[in-house]
Amino acid sequence: MALPYYVSPEQMMQDKAEYARKGIARGKSIIVLEYADGMLLVAENPSASLNKISEIYDRIAFAGAGRYSEFENLRKAGIRYADLKGFAYDREDVTAKSLANAYSQTIGNIFSEAMKPLEVEILVVEVADGEIPNELYRIAFDGSIGDEKGFAAIGGQADELRQYLKDSYQTGLDQKAALRLAVRALEAVSNAKIEPRSLEVAVLERHRTGRKFRRLSQDDLATMLTETE
């Protein structure tokens, strides 16, 4: 009979966390900023077709950092969850909070039960309707969930980005200023110039009718970044 080997639960969790952290640290980062009329999501992403940022529902967007195949599955699950909920009840009843909780549950279960944890970190973002504040949730590889104010960063250099934004972020920015701040932050932590074509940018615009999510095209980005202030 083979001897059963023993690993303490603490050791196992630590190993898993370290594994997940390493996986995420290899990837590029994503920033979300609240601005005067919405939320801006900026990812460093050289691919034009594999998106890190996407629409989930009317007012809700998703951003994923880490292993693409894993956050892509999370993204699709989120859309299915939101569309089912909105169909069963009402479009208003689909909220970032419930979606973030569902993600947190799922990712947390996988972390504690599966051999391999997910190497992902995700953001769930909801633009406000009227007076209610925007919502911004960050969910880590172990399912832990935190709500953020003003800005959030995930991915490889998330800590440095958070530090940078903490020093230079201010409320009430317009869309263009928010985009410039995000690009400056990404450039500062990577010590390199970032070309518009390696950026993926989307916004949730509060005053847009219907679905609030809009991707900014390369042309939009080029004009917004080159125009003088």
Next chain:
Amino acid sequence: MRLLFDSMVPGSSFFDLLRQVRSDLLPQMQIKPDGLSPAEIRELKETPHGTTILALRFRDGSLIAGDRQATEGFQVSSRRIEKVYKADAYSAIAIAGVAGPCIELAKLFEVELTHYEKLEGMPLSLEGKANKLSQMVKANLPMAMQGLVVIPIFVGYDVRGREGKIFKYDVTGGRYEETDYYATGSGGKDARSTMKKLYRDGMTEDEAIAVGLEALIDAAEEDVGTGGPDFVRGLFPTVKIAVRSGLQDVPETRIKEVCQAIIDRRKSVERGA
């Protein structure tokens, strides 16, 4: 949530997803082997019915319109029911038949299209949308056989082919493309007669709106189920157009003006006679 990660969950169709994980939310009804009793048939006739909807093609795209009245037997059940729905950025659906399942189908179809668009990162082609609707109407066949008939018209702007298109359906999900115009519902025949007389190739948007409203007014005059423009309550038919820049609502003020012009012209003709 866990179930949604399962590889057994279907691809990009919301309708299929619903069937697999929440089939209780699908509109459905078992077929009764002995058919319906006379009392049940009477009851069905007294459920609210949507009446006239129409579509026509013009130079820059296609137009879709419907009146606002629903009837229960010989009574008006609603004067402000909505029969024309935006399906996505480039298409719209209008529904005639039993109001409950009709509205549900329109809602389901809208979610179906946006669900696909979000999952795949690109919208379905116009043909793809029309085919999807055909499958959904076919899935309603058991209900249609019990009297809960749903008949849609689907219009959209084909971004690749750069033209507006019209699709009509029968209860079995049969899908037919119309090149010029079509109308269905209880006043559909009257609306078609009007469009047959007034339709020309290459109409402008203004002309198309005028022809569509003229057809609806004729349907309202001939068919008791169809509601005409209601100046007293301020209720006018719904008109949407699918053109290159996307699906647009024709504003109510413009619809009101055109209806007024048609009615004024008719008054003067009657006085002259």
